[in-house]
Amino acid sequence: MAKALSRDPYKNFRFKVYFDSDEEKSLVAYVNNVSGLSWSVDVVSYGEGGNYQSQRKVPGQISYEPVTLSRGITADNKFKDWAEAVWNYSNNNQLKGLRKRLIIALCDEKGEIAVKYTLEKCWVSGYNTLPELSADDNAIAIEEITVEHEGWTHEVLGTSAEEGARKRPA
Template identity: 35%
Template sequence: MARVDPFKNFRFLVEIDGIVQAGFSECSGFGSNVEVVEYREGGDAATVRKLPGKVSYPDIMLKWGITDSHELYDWHLTAVKGQIQRKNGSIILQDDNGQEKVRWNFFSAWPSKWDGPDFNAKGNDVAIDSLTVSCERVERA
């Protein structure tokens, strides 16, 4: 039987409608949560039933090294000005050969927070921008 190794977490791409940006250093926060609603039935049985409630999705955090590209910042700037532009996107996990293996699609997303880099004259790290993207749904394809 052939050995099957898990995929590495550093080989990924991020695609967002109309925005092409390379060099993401980190992407986190995609998942889902179903709220548990407890309901106690009447009568002699003191049983508490657990029913599914609302579904929510955490914010997605993107981090990348600063380049000349302004596309993601400009997308956030439109939200700051009150003009929310919702976009769909994907996080794509690749194998060692660069082939797509797993895809997480997110829908109706908009940038809710932007953080610029921290500077330190004693360091030699890459300057990192980060963007928090709020979405209405995430699915693993």
Template identity: 40%
Template sequence: MRVAAFKVGGADRYDPYKTFMFRVMWDGAYVAGLSKMGPLKRTTTPVVHRDGADPARERKSPGVTKYDAVTLERGVTLDVEFEKWANLVHSLNNPQSLTGFRKDLIVDIFNEAGQKVISYKLNRCWVSEFQGLPQLDAANAAVAIETIKIELESWERDVAWVAPAET
């Protein structure tokens, strides 16, 4: 029995891409030390209606599409980019300043050779939740993780990106 191959850049690929080979970019630079990203998920609400000529059956049409928030996690370091972005939405010094608080993000997926193969754009993102430190526990030797939860208006795959040929 032959396993179906995926055609990628002119080469056959039998394995799906790994989830640990990714990078997230904002403001033209990759986010330092990012270790985890939540899923890209969208849901379209069905609108149920009935046709008077066919009262025994209900019809469904697409309604409003909702894009779920995405969580980004990384180990706590001296880099303050998560906090600086979160502070644009909520600042103790100037709570009314919302200039530049939205960013477009790029999510790049890489193959085992380190070549970019898939790219997504997340549109009009802003930070709705920021966790600067996790619960601290002297009896646990875990890495301290900081987290931001971003709201977004949409996401789309960059279909113009062509995956390189795999050898």
């Protein structure tokens, strides 16, 4: 009997974020929010000889929107260390640690990586190390980094959100 494959979408709360590789030692702890990936294409208009009533349009340069990662403030310094690499570049002209590969992995119901987005040539363009504090609030203190990148690849590793979890009726 063939395996029945579910077409259910992956859950958006089952994800992991890695710096440089998808090995467990590169896992970034406690990331609780990742802004979406998006891009847009500039539209280039030009006039065509003999056609004075309308313009032709062709695709131009692609712009990739920055990605924001948020997490509760912890003793882990991965956000701070990466953000400081930009500061070191600005002040000392040192490129070491400035650019990283960022991997965002969606996980299936078993916790295994099913879909992986690999962002290339990433660097931190914004760092919010301390949110507004209030003694009247009991929320978690959140730190954020905003990451610029030069595109991504998309790799599907799983065949569905729940492989073989359901049987089809006869």
